[in-house]
Amino acid sequence: MKNISREFGLFIDNIRDSRNMSREDFVEDILSTRQYQRYLKGEASISIERIVQLVDKLELEFFSIYNRFSNSSNIERQMINRIYRYISVSDFKNAYDLIQEYKGFVFVSRYYKKLLNIYEIMINHRLLRISGDMAVNKFEQAINYPECLDNENFNFIELTALLYMVEIMNDEKNKKAIMSKLFDILKFHKISDLNEEDDGLAVVYSVFSKLLGSQKQYPEVIFFTKKGIELCELHKTTNSLSHLYYYCSLGYLGLNKTDVALKYVKKAFFTLEIENIPKKYNIFVDRFESHFNKKFSDFKTW
Numbered sequence: 001m002k003n004i005s006r007e008f009g010l011f012i013d014n015i016r017d018s019r020n021m022s023r024e025d026f027v028e029d030i031l032s033t034r035q036y037q038r039y040l041k042g043e044a045s046i047s048i049e050r051i052v053q054l055v056d057k058l059e060l061e062f063f064s065i066y067n068r069f070s071n072s073s074n075i076e077r078q079m080i081n082r083i084y085r086y087i088s089v090s091d092f093k094n095a096y097d098l099i100q101e102y103k104g105f106v107f108v109s110r111y112y113k114k115l116l117n118i119y120e121i122m123i124n125h126r127l128l129r130i131s132g133d134m135a136v137n138k139f140e141q142a143i144n145y146p147e148c149l150d151n152e153n154f155n156f157i158e159l160t161a162l163l164y165m166v167e168i169m170n171d172e173k174n175k176k177a178i179m180s181k182l183f184d185i186l187k188f189h190k191i192s193d194l195n196e197e198d199d200g201l202a203v204v205y206s207v208f209s210k211l212l213g214s215q216k217q218y219p220e221v222i223f224f225t226k227k228g229i230e231l232c233e234l235h236k237t238t239n240s241l242s243h244l245y246y247y248c249s250l251g252y253l254g255l256n257k258t259d260v261a262l263k264y265v266k267k268a269f270f271t272l273e274i275e276n277i278p279k280k281y282n283i284f285v286d287r288f289e290s291h292f293n294k295k296f297s298d299f300k301t302w
Contacts, residue, residue, distance in 0.1 A: 006042045010110045011069045042155050042192025072108035089280045092126040132168040139165050153190035163207045199239040202228045206240040209247040221251035242271040
């Protein structure tokens with residue numbers, strides 16, 4: 001039978017913990033503690049038969065507990081997505097207000113609760129409610145940095161935190177170590193909870209390309225933006241597509257291929273017009289005029 005998601009494993013492990021059952025007792029005669037820990041980290045998978053055995057140890061009925069998980073997971077995913085939509089257009093004030101609205105909500109999924117924490121750190125930093133050093137410290141605690149760099153693969157939470165840490169941290173040695181690890185993870189797709197159909201993967205490619213551009217690694221920018229563009233075009237999603245086109249243009253601009261760069265800029269603005277988010281569009285106009293040193297009104301001929 002098919003393997004079952006890590007998120008469901010985290011869900012039942014949360015129930016185990018609430019019942020004061022040790023992990024050793026929980027997995028006894030079913031699988032090793034090491035294998036179970038690797039499953040919860042996203043480094044290994046286990047079959048549905050074993051999950052059913054684990055649920056049975058909690059004296060719960062599998063399908064009722066799975067339905068509970070599915071319903072809770074859908075609600076929590078929608079909550080997180082609402083916050084991200086504000087973040088994606090740099091509307092951090094509304095994102096902050098939404099997080100405050102969710103404060104009293106008890107998350108069933110440990111995954112979404114942790115992702116909410118990551119977004120909250122990011123938003124508080126953007127709103128200057130916490131310093132860069134404090135934000136980095138909070139990220140480090142949330143993802144167990146630097147120990148997490150020894151992991152064979154990363155999940156979306158770790159990727160999001162590490163990408164933002166690189167953007168705001170001052171320690172060049174640590175930034176270099178993180179970027180090197182991220183390059184390996186993303187080039188060879190060592191990601192535990194994102195596949196080629198996930199919108200989140202395009203987001204990750206976009207942010208990583210931006211960071212590579214700040215380090216003037218222009219061929220690498222083009223490589224990763226094109227991976228993201230291919231994903232978006234394949235699955236007909238505009239999520240991050242405008243950013244990917246634009247960062248790709250900056251990669252070509254950095255290589256002095258201005259004609260190619262402007263072709264990708266045009267694609268970025270065509271995508272923005274489809275999205276029809278004025279605030280986001282204006283941010284891109286400002287960026288264009290800064291990077292290309294020309295008036296947008298002189299460039300826009302369509």
